[in-house]
Amino acid sequence: MTNTHQGHRARKRFGQNFLHDQQVIGDIVDVINPQAGEHLVEIGPGLAALTEPVAEAAGHLQVVELDRDLAERLEHHPFLANKLSVYRGDALKTDFHQFQQGEAKLRVFGNLPYNISTPLIFHLLDQLEIIADMHFMLQKEVVDRLAANPNSKAYGRISVTVQQACQVVPVLEVPPGAFTPPPKVDSAVVRLVPYSNPPIPVKSxxxxxxxxxxxxxxxxxxxxxxxxxxxxxxxxxxxxxxxxxxxxxxxxxxxxxxxxxxxxxxxxx
The missing domain is CATH 1.10.8.100 (rRNA adenine dimethylase, C-terminal domain)
Structure with missing residues (x-):
């Protein structure tokens, strides 16, 4: 499994922190549990730590990458190039309907840059009708907010709006040492599963x-x-x-x- 980060320096403006811990990578892939033939979309594949094992399991993967250098690396990757469709663009401005093939819903995942995680989740809430599930690596504090109950400090706008639309399941905690460079915060993986019939409906x-x-x-x-x-x-x-x-x-x-x-x-x- 190649997961070098030689030749690419993490860019602060993209909030890049690259996963390198093989045990953690294996645990996250187990949580996503990609299956052959599923329509998976990865946001911000970076140096392909998750991309490789997921593409291996699913056979094909669509990825959204804003960083031109990284997109180019993926397009010319010795093992991955023929298993990937690389979409160069900003996930915050991307219409995910374009990744749908036929009726099958998308399974979306990614190690999200911390600076875009909240707006990106709101952006995807507007496109839930085409999404089967989402698995995101986020700051643990953001996962705590997503899963928070009333009467707690973490409970707020994102708790209410996401829980109205999705089942929220924190699935894994990830220490800073699993990344290069190590972030100053703990991370966690959350599973969001959109409700087909929300238990608490809302008109808008x-x-x-x-x-x-x-x-x-x-x-x-x-x-x-x-x-x-x-x-x-x-x-x-x-x-x-x-x-x-x-x-x-x-x-x-x-x-x-x-x-x-x-x-x-x-x-x-």
């Missing part, structure tokens, strides 16, 4: 995101203070929301009720 995910952005904007303030420009106390109470509650004490269903109210009343946030 976009509106839910906006509501959460507004509600959590000033965490120390009450929900009344954060949302008073578009809803009053009596309407909050009618939705089963205590106006004097802090945003992090509200359940996902309450945020969804608030978002649905905004849609029904055509409130621009």
């Amino acid at each position: 995910r976009q509106t839910l995101q906006q509501v959460c952005l507004t509600a959590f904007n000033q965490r120390r303030k009450t929900i009344r203070n954060n949302v008073k420009h578009f809803i009053d106390d009596s309407q909050l109470t009618a939705l089963g929301i205590d106006p004097s509650a802090r945003p992090e004490t509200l359940e996902i269903a309450q945020f969804c009720a608030l978002a649905d109210w905004c849609v029904d009343n055509k409130k621009a946030l």
Whole structure:
């Protein structure tokens, strides 16, 4: 298995940290469990630590790479070139529908640069109808936020919006020493599985995101203070929301009720 990082220096502006620990790489591939014939898309393959074993198992892999040098390396890779379709571009601006072949849904994975992880997850939430599952290596702190329950410090906008749409399963913790250069934080792998029928439906995910952005904007303030420009106390109470509650004490269903109210009343946030 070739996993050299000779000749390529990690670029700070791309937030690059390359995986090199073979045990950890094996564990992550086991968690993804790629099967022949599945439609897998890797975001930011980097030096191909995960790309090689996944392409080996699946037979073919589509990858999205922004770094021109790395894209070129992959296109001319001695073992991988014929197993990869390399899409040069920014995953944050990429329409993932183009990777779909027929009806099969995509399995998306990647060791995400820390600086794009949250916006990228929101970008993919808009395309969930074509995604079977996602496995991402993230800062452990981000995985904690994704999986957080109400009444915890980590609970916020991303917890509510992602849990409304997906089952969130933290699957693996990864120490800094598994990367070159080692990041200053712990990492973890999370599995996100989109619901075909969300247990807590919402009329507009976009509106839910906006509501959460507004509600959590000033965490120390009450929900009344954060949302008073578009809803009053009596309407909050009618939705089963205590106006004097802090945003992090509200359940996902309450945020969804608030978002649905905004849609029904055509409130621009």
